[in-house]
Amino acid sequence: MSWLFGLNKGQPEAPPGLPVQPPPPAGGAGGGGDKPKDKWSNFDPTGLERAAQAAKELDKSRHAKEALELARMQEQTTQMEHQSKMKEYEAAVEQLKGDQIRIQSEERRKTLNEETRQHQARAQYQDKLARQRYEDQLRQQQILNEENLRKQEESVQKQEAMRKATIEHEMELRNKNELLRIEAESKARARVERENADIIREQIRLKAAEHRQTVLESIKTAGAVFGEGFRAFVSDWDKVTATVAGLTLLAVGVYSARNATAVAGRYIEARLGKPALVRETSRFTVGEALKHPVKVVSRLKSKPQDALEGVVLSVSRHLYKRMQQISTRNTRQNKGLYRNILMYGPPGTGKTLFAKKLAMHSGMDYAIMTGGDVAPMGRDGVTAMHKVFDWANTSRQGLLLFVDEADAFLRKRATEKISEDLRATLNAFLYRTGEQSKKFMLVLASNQPEQFDWAINDRIDEIVNFALPGPEERERLVRLYFDKYVLEPATGGRQRMKLAQFDYGKKCSEIAKRTEGMSGREISKLGVAWQVCSLKSLLTY
Structure with a gap:
């Protein structure tokens, strides 16, 4: 179409079939380069003429419509290509804008992260400075307090030194004054005594003579009175006989009362009292009966209890303990000799509980003593041990004597270093348990039975193990x-x-x-x- 309208930018293109015209001269129509040029000076009218001529020839041609249609279609194609390029350009611009926004967002995020990091670093630094400042303040305050304390101590020391110096000065002055006063009094007393020495000697002489005369007269009077009374008493034989009989009866009464009181005391202590070594007992004492009469009556009316009530054991041990309690009860009912038992095992496995239940089931009294109470008694241990067994032999129902922690005083005498008092107490225990008794049953409990003296093994008839409970x-x-x-x-x-x-x-x-x-x-x-x-x-x- 450019050749149709003569709109070539460079050299115009001639339509086909037309001769090509040479370009006009550069200087214009007149050829003069000196004239001024206007806007129409470069216009070439030959292009229009050629275009008009081409249009006429095109109108005359039979392919004019097809050429125009082709030109129109080429123009539309060109426009569509131009529009597609414009859209591509717009898409590229939008993509550039999106990339720019994303880059800006990324930069903004990085900026915010950097600002946050800087803020955190600044906050940490400020916190560090604040802590250092606080520590410095504390350190300065501590130094100031120590300085004030030191000054106060120095002040107190100075005041104390001044007070001591003042007291010492006062004491020194008081001593000096006292010495001066004593010296003055001594001088005055010496001067007075020197002046009155004759008078004082005369007074002492008169007092001594008067005292001697008084003593002699008293001796004479007492001798006369006692002599007359003794002569009268000796001359009257009835009085002498009555006096001798009275003195004899008085001596006999005093001796009898003392022995009777001792015997009665031992009897009451053995029958009614409780020995010092016994910690707990089911036997009734006079003091307990007076303090708790209702409790005593209820215990007298109570029936024998099951020895294994409240005691949790395995099946085999349960049967073994049941046989023991039946045997003990039958022994008491038949008045036979009791068998001594050793119970061993860890603490808390029911040894004391089983001993109490066994005594209650058999209708016996029980008494509990601890081996740790024997050693502190020292020399009194032998006497206390004999009192325990004397008291046990007075039981009418039979007594189960339970010794807890028996290994505390029944240790081996050959290898263990025990005191003489404890050795004597052990010998007394062995003497009193040498034979089986119908009055009491001995039950020993220990966590370490291997520490017993060899003589104890001869006193034990049965050994019962109380182990830790199993799963059931x-x-x-x-x-x-x-x-x-x-x-x-x-x-x-x-x-x-x-x-x-x-x-x-x-x-x-x-x-x-x-x-x-x-x-x-x-x-x-x-x-x-x-x-x-x-x-x-x-x-x-």
Whole structure:
């Protein structure tokens, strides 16, 4: 189309079939380069003429419409290409804008991170400065306090020194004044005595003569009175006889009363009192009967209890203990000789409890003494030991004498270094237990039976082992103390505790697995701890 309208930018293109015209001269139509040029000076009218001529020829041609249509289509194609390029350009511009926004966002994020880091660093630095400043203040305050304390101590020391100096000065002045006063008094007294020496000697002489005369007259009077009385008493034989008889009866009465009192005291102590070594007993004493009459009456009316009630043991040990309690009861009923027993095992396995239950089931009294109480008694240990066995022999129902921690004083005499008093007490114990008795049954308990003296083995008839509870025994103990310390207070107490809904049996089994190696006493303390925790939560609620 450019050739059609003559709009070539460079040299114009001639349509096909037309001759090419040479370009006009550069200087214009006139060829003169000196004239001024206007805007129409470079216009070439030959292009228009050629365009008009081409249009005429095109109109005359039979392919004019096809050429125009082709030109129009080429123009549309060109426009569409131009539009597509414009859209591509716009898309590229939008993409550049998006990239620019993303880059700006990234830069802004980096800037914010850097500002945050700088703020944190600044805050940390300020905090560090503040801590250093605070530490410096504390250090300065401490230095100031130490300086003030030092000044106060110096001031107190100075005041104390001044006070001491003042007191010493006052004491020195007082001593000087006292010495001067004493010296003046001595001089005055010496001067007075020198002046009155004759008078003083005369007074002393008169007093001595008067005292001698008084003593002589008193001696003469007393001799005369006693002499006349003695002559009168000797001359009257009835008075002499009555006096001798009275003195004899008085001596006999004093001696008899003293011995009778001692015998009665020993009898009361042996029959009614409790020896010093006995810590606990089921025998009634006069003092206990007077203090707790209702308790004494209830104990007299009580029936024999089961020896294994409340004692948790395995099946085999349960049967063995049952045979022992039946044997002991039959021995008492048939008035036979009691068998002595040694119980050994870890602490808290039920030795003391079983001994009490055994005595109650057999209808016997029990007495509990501790081996640790024997050694501190020293020389009195032998007497106290004899009193225990004398008291045990007076029991009508039979006495179960339980010695806890017996290895404390029944140690080996050959290898152990024991005192003479403890050795004498051990000998007294061996003497009193040399033969079996119908009055008392000896039960020894120990955690270390290997420390016993060899002579003790001859006194023991049966040895019973109290081992730690097994899994089944622990579960039974946990259930027993859970019922006693948790379930019963929760159902029957004044302030009933609230228990959560869970499987108690399963929980007790889990606790029993976790309490491996614990004794019965430790499991009971665990139950008490449950109760205390429950009561604390109830009070908090």
